[in-house]
Amino acid sequence: MSDTTLRQWLLSDAPTSRRQARLASLYKGWLNFRSNTMAMFGLGILVFLVLIAFCAPLVAPHDPYAQDLANRLQPIGTEGHLLGTDSLGRDILSRLIYGSRITLYIVTLVALIAPVAGLLVGTVSGYLGGWADIVLMRITDIFLAFPRLVLALAFVAALGAGIENAVLAISLTAWPPYARIARAETLTIRSSDYISAVRLQGAGPLRIITKHIWPLCISSLIVRVTLDMAGIILAAAGLGFLGLGAQPPSPEWGAMISGGRRFILDHWWVATVPGLAIFTVSLAFNLLGDGLRDVLDPKGNSQ
Amino acid sequence: MTLLDVQNLWVRFPTRQGLFEAVRGVSFTLGKERLGIVGESGSGKSMTGRAILRLIRPPGIVEADHITLEGRNLLDLPETAMRDIRGEKISMVMQDPKFSLNPVMRIGDQIMEAYLVHNRVSKSEAWTRSVEMLQAVSIRDPERVMRAFPHEMSGGMGQRIMIAMMLIPNPQILIADEPTSALDVTVQRQVLDIMDRLVRERGMGLIFISHDLNLVADFCDRVLIMYAGRIVETCDAGKLHEARHPYTQGLLNSLPRFDQPRKHLDVLKRDAAWADAPGQKGPA
Amino acid sequence: MSMIAISDLNVWYGQGRDLVNAVRNVALAVQPGESFGLVGESGSGKSTILRAITGLAPNWSGRIEIAGQALAPGRRDREFYRRVQMVFQDPYASLHPRHTVDQVLGETLYLAGLKGVDERITQLLDDVGLSRKFRFRYPHQLSGGQRQRVAIARALAGEPDILLLDEPTSALDVSVQAEILNLLTDLRDEHDLTYLMVSHDLPVISHMCDRLAVMKDGEVLETLSVDALRAMQAEHLYSISLLKASVV
Numbered sequence: 001m002s003d004t005t006l007r008q009w010l011l012s013d014a015p016t017s018r019r020q021a022r023l024a025s026l027y028k029g030w031l032n033f034r035s036n037t038m039a040m041f042g043l044g045i046l047v048f049l050v051l052i053a054f055c056a057p058l059v060a061p062h063d064p065y066a067q068d069l070a071n072r073l074q075p076i077g078t079e080g081h082l083l084g085t086d087s088l089g090r091d092i093l094s095r096l097i098y099g100s101r102i103t104l105y106i107v108t109l110v111a112l113i114a115p116v117a118g119l120l121v122g123t124v125s126g127y128l129g130g131w132a133d134i135v136l137m138r139i140t141d142i143f144l145a146f147p148r149l150v151l152a153l154a155f156v157a158a159l160g161a162g163i164e165n166a167v168l169a170i171s172l173t174a175w176p177p178y179a180r181i182a183r184a185e186t187l188t189i190r191s192s193d194y195i196s197a198v199r200l201q202g203a204g205p206l207r208i209i210t211k212h213i214w215p216l217c218i219s220s221l222i223v224r225v226t227l228d229m230a231g232i233i234l235a236a237a238g239l240g241f242l243g244l245g246a247q248p249p250s251p252e253w254g255a256m257i258s259g260g261r262r263f264i265l266d267h268w269w270v271a272t273v274p275g276l277a278i279f280t281v282s283l284a285f286n287l288l289g290d291g292l293r294d295v296l297d298p299k300g301n302s303q
Numbered sequence: 304m305t306l307l308d309v310q311n312l313w314v315r316f317p318t319r320q321g322l323f324e325a326v327r328g329v330s331f332t333l334g335k336e337r338l339g340i341v342g343e344s345g346s347g348k349s350m351t352g353r354a355i356l357r358l359i360r361p362p363g364i365v366e367a368d369h370i371t372l373e374g375r376n377l378l379d380l381p382e383t384a385m386r387d388i389r390g391e392k393i394s395m396v397m398q399d400p401k402f403s404l405n406p407v408m409r410i411g412d413q414i415m416e417a418y419l420v421h422n423r424v425s426k427s428e429a430w431t432r433s434v435e436m437l438q439a440v441s442i443r444d445p446e447r448v449m450r451a452f453p454h455e456m457s458g459g460m461g462q463r464i465m466i467a468m469m470l471i472p473n474p475q476i477l478i479a480d481e482p483t484s485a486l487d488v489t490v491q492r493q494v495l496d497i498m499d500r501l502v503r504e505r506g507m508g509l510i511f512i513s514h515d516l517n518l519v520a521d522f523c524d525r526v527l528i529m530y531a532g533r534i535v536e537t538c539d540a541g542k543l544h545e546a547r548h549p550y551t552q553g554l555l556n557s558l559p560r561f562d563q564p565r566k567h568l569d570v571l572k573r574d575a576a577w578a579d580a581p582g583q584k585g586p587a
Numbered sequence: 588m589s590m591i592a593i594s595d596l597n598v599w600y601g602q603g604r605d606l607v608n609a610v611r612n613v614a615l616a617v618q619p620g621e622s623f624g625l626v627g628e629s630g631s632g633k634s635t636i637l638r639a640i641t642g643l644a645p646n647w648s649g650r651i652e653i654a655g656q657a658l659a660p661g662r663r664d665r666e667f668y669r670r671v672q673m674v675f676q677d678p679y680a681s682l683h684p685r686h687t688v689d690q691v692l693g694e695t696l697y698l699a700g701l702k703g704v705d706e707r708i709t710q711l712l713d714d715v716g717l718s719r720k721f722r723f724r725y726p727h728q729l730s731g732g733q734r735q736r737v738a739i740a741r742a743l744a745g746e747p748d749i750l751l752l753d754e755p756t757s758a759l760d761v762s763v764q765a766e767i768l769n770l771l772t773d774l775r776d777e778h779d780l781t782y783l784m785v786s787h788d789l790p791v792i793s794h795m796c797d798r799l800a801v802m803k804d805g806e807v808l809e810t811l812s813v814d815a816l817r818a819m820q821a822e823h824l825y826s827i828s829l830l831k832a833s834v835v
Contacts, residue, residue: 021687021723031319193681196643197741200673201698202665211694215685343760344731458629487628487787488832514760557765559794561817561834567769568794571762 032295039291045284053100062091064098064251073267084269086259092273095251099274102252103281106167106236107229113171115221118178123209123217125179126186137183143176149238156244163252166245170235174228178221185217219296226289230282237278253278306475306508307333307355307393310368314350314532317362325350325363327532333476337502337509339523339540341516343554347532348512352478355510356393357385372476391421394469398481400461404453411449414468421472436467440497459490463497470501477502478510483518495522516543516554528554531578550577588655590749590781591617591640595649598632598639609635609644611805619654619748622775622782624792624813626829627802633785634676635805637751640783641673653749669699672742676754678734682726688712688737689722692744699745711740714777716770732763739770743778752784756791768795789833793817801826 011028015021033039052059061080068089076084083092125136143151155169189195190213198212239245240254248255253274260271314326326347331338342348354365357377370377372392377385389395397403405413414433415426422429430449437445440463453461462482469477479498483491499522502509513519519526520543528536528551536548546552553571598610610632617623625633638644640651642663651658653671675681682691692708701707712719715736726734735755742750755771756764768791775782786792792799793813800810801823808823821827 015687015723016720018687018689018723021689021725025725193675193677194683197673197675197681197738198683198694199643200641200668201695201741201745202663202668203694203698212683343762488789489628489828492832516761554761557762559765559768559790561790561793564794564813564817567772568765570765570769 029295033291036291036294038287039294042284042287042289042291045280046288049100049281049284050104052097053104056097056101060091060094060097062094064090064095065249066090073263073270075267076269076273083273084267086256086270087263090249092256092270095256096253096274096277099251099253099256099277102163102246102250103233103236103278106163106170107232109167110171110174110232110236111225111229113167114174115178115225117171117175118180119182119214119217119221121175122179122182122184123186123213126183127190127205127209127213133183136179140176140179143173144180146173148173149235152235152239153242153244156239161244161247163246163250166236166239169239170232173235174232177228178224181220181224182217185220186213189213189216223289223293223296226285226292229285229289233278233282233285305332305334306372308369308371309333309351309355310370312351312354312367312370313365314347314354314359315364315366317364324532326354329529329532329534331527331534331537333508333510335506335508336525337499337511337523337540339519339526340510340512340529341514341519341526341554342529343514345531346529348514348529349480351529352395352480352510352512355478356389356395358395387421390417390469390472390474392474393476393478394472394474395478395480396462396465396469396482399485400453400456400458400465401485403465404461406453408452409449410451410453410456410464414449414464414471417468418471432471433467436471437464439470439501440464440467441493442467457490458486459494462486462494466494466498466501470505473505474507476508476510478512480512481514482511484513484515491518516551517558520544533578535577548577549574588619589616589652590619590621590654591615591623591783592652592655593636593640593650596636596639596647596651597649598635598644598647600644600646609805610639610647613649613802613805613807615800615807615810617781617783619781620775620779621798622784622796624796624799625783625785625802626787626789626792626799628787628829630804631802632805633802634753637673637753637783637785640751641671665698665700669745670747671749671751672745672747673751673753674735674738674742674755677758678731678738679726679758681738682734684726687723687725688717688729691737691741695741695744701745707744711744714743714774715740716766730763731759732766735759735763735767736770739767739774743774746778747780749781749783752782754786755784757786757788764791771795789816789829801829 009020010024012020012024015024068085070089071081071085072087072089074081074085078084081091081093083096086092086095121136121140125133151173152169155172156165159165159168195208195212198208236245237254237257240252241258243258246252246255248259256274257271264271309332310330312326312329313324316323316325329351340348340351350359353359355370355377357365359365365378367378372388377388380388404410411430411433414436415429418429418432434445434449437448442448442460442463448464456464482498483494486494511519511523520540523540526538526540526543527534528546528548530550536546536551538546544555546555553569556569557571559568593613593615596610596613597608600607600609613636615623625636627633635644639647647660653667689708692711693704696704696707708722709719712722717733717736717740721729721733729737752771756767759767771782772795774780782795784792784795793816796813798810798812799816800807802808803825808825809821811821816830819830821830
């Protein structure tokens with residue numbers, strides 16, 4: 001099948017199979033997304049990040065843990081150390097590259113835990129109403145009332161420092177807003193005719209929630225998650241900075257800033273370079289989120 | 304006397320599948336009369352009304368040879384001048400009063416605002432004029448209604464208030480876009496009668512946009528029938544039932560008739576030729 | 588035996604000070620194979636009766652019998668939903684925006700416990716006069732009339748005896764309305780259906796129904812045959828005013 005016919009097949013108004021219908025709707029979403037330059041820019045950065053993380057051993061010029069005290073605190077542009085070295089003489093570029101693995105790891109885990117928990121709580125609470133709604137929403141309120149970082153700190157203090165515990169702590173503080181969004185969406189969807197119609201087929205609450213309400217809530221959650229991702233990266237970096245996240249010598253970006261802060265006046269790049277990396281990735285997620293909102297929001301593309 | 308002259312009006316919207324032409328070369332004139340525009344959804348009837356007031360937002364494109372009101376081409380006017388035209392010269396009543404009235408403003412304030420925008424008078428005079436206007440649309444106890452909020456009103460009341468609000472600056476032309484479709488049949492009649500009386504008394508021109516053929520036949524003087532963005536037929540409202548175009552006939556026959564019971568209704572057989580039949584070429 | 592028998596039906600929404608009595612002391616009887624109309628203006632409680640029958644309006648008292656079996660308050664079972672189905676007013680709101688026609692009908696057939704889903708879906712599409720090429724389309728790729736055909740196909744999937752029609756054509760253009768009304772007429776003959784149809788449009792009701800009830804403020808003012816209506820033999824003042832407003 002040549003390019004043009006594949007395109008026609010995908011854009012056909014009369015799909016002939018389930019697979020074609022699904023692919024066609026994906027393709028149309030992609031066309032929509034592609035026309036948004038900023039979002040494509042964000043996606044580009046993230047794809048680049050994933051590639052870097054995946055091929056870290058091939059790309060990194062040095063071992064990220066190899067210390068070389070004779071070469072410590074070399075400035076940017078030094079021969080062999082493009083982005084300089086830190087206080088123990090480790091190559092900053094290599095650490096940055098390996099650090100992207102940790103960042104992605106944190107981001108993926110939080111993105112899997114928090115919205116899913118929020119979706120479950122929000123849709124169940126919104127669809128069932130009554131007591132279930134009251135109890136679930138008050139629990140959500142309690143979590144919302146804690147300052148995020150403080151609650152995360154408390155969790156990490158109780159569970160011990162480490163990336164997994166940091167992820168757990170961030171997820172525990174991140175889910176309530178998703179529950180709120182999912183519940184608000186569910187309340188409007190619940191009273192619609194198409195939900196009434198499927199109730200009249202004899203479908204139970206479980207089926208209605210998972211097959212009819214989730215697909216409509218997920219898009220707004222995805223948008224919200226991508227927009228929140230920057231905050232999550234920053235929270236992870238913040239925990240790392242406070243010494244409660246990733247532990248040395250792990251090249252986590254927040255921990256790298258923390259390590260560099262002692263020399264920030266004389267050797268600014270040690271803290272700045274990982275800071276710039278955090279900034280770039282956060283920005284990329286925000287741009288992606290904006291683009292996804294335009295594509296996924298069912299209210300946005302009425303015309 | 305001609306109040307409004309529309310010549311070769313086109314409204315286009317760019318889409319991924321190419322340019323969508325909602326209105327394709329519509330021309331008509333409006334005098335001191337009640338002109339009905341009928342058509343089904345997607346026929347471009349509402350777009351025609353909105354295009355006259357230049358209410359179509361980008362990316363929509365409006366083009367015409369001219370839309371002339373009092374010797375001025377509305378398409379050449381700057382937006383500030385257009386704002387004076389809207390309300391003062393041409394007003395518009397929309398389908399659902401629920402969405403046209405500001406829910407957090409008292410009704411009185413909204414009507415007075417409509418009056419004060421175009422008239423430099425004191426507040427107390429605006430109040431008296433507003434109360435008179437509410438009386439003119441047959442609202443009992445207008446003083447109480449002035450102090451009420453829109454949600455306290457029924458649909459019929461709301462639509463009468465909208466008409467009052469649109470007529471208080473004393474425009475020359477009223478565009479009514481499905482003004483009674485959201486109302487119950489018994490209320491519909493009252494609202495139409497009120498609108499009819501006011502339009503007559505003030506010597507205004509009325510453009511009445513509707514999907515309801517019988518209503519338009521009953522209420523208007525002249526009817527334009529639109530199909531696929533074009534006017535396929537113009538006829539006197541009284542003679543609508545003698546209409547010649549197969550589309551108009553098909554529409555009339557597809558309605559269930561009270562006096563003629565039958566098992567199956569006639570189904571409109573669409574002809575691709577109707578879409579391009581009479582009409583002009585697009586502007587170069 | 589009546590197909591639908593309703594007596595002393597009261598339906599209310601809300602509670603305490605916000606309590607609204609949407610339907611008051613309504614009695615109706617619809618014979619098997621009959622098409623019965625409920626006419627009234629907005630807020631007259633006509634749609635609420637349908638919602639009480641289907642269980643979508645949970646607060647009701649009185650007696651509703653379907654083919655001689657009294658309905659219990661609370662959830663209806665699947666057996667009930669195979670017998671009684673409903674077509675909603677707005678075809679733009681009654682189809683799930685992310686489900687294809689195939690998914691909608693497939694799920695309905697699955698829930699009804701029917702085998703041979705593939706053949707049945709094509710059969711249903713044929714029944715409601717939709718070309719098979721529409722099978723894998725999403726609602727936004729369909730026109731209003733096509734969507735309403737899908738909604739009717741969904742209602743027919745479980746092979747019901749009773750169709751509750753809630754203003755099935757009021758959101759559609761007149762030419763499409765004619766097509767849908769003709770389809771409903773044919774389906775009634777082919778599938779021996781009983782219709783209970785709600786509309787504000789008197790000509791539509793008189794075209795579709797054998798008998799009708801005029802409703803106002805939650806109460807049935809009078810029940811009469813369409814022939815009597817055509818002969819202008821309505822007794823109640825309100826029915827007459829409704830009649831006059833509908834005959835232009």
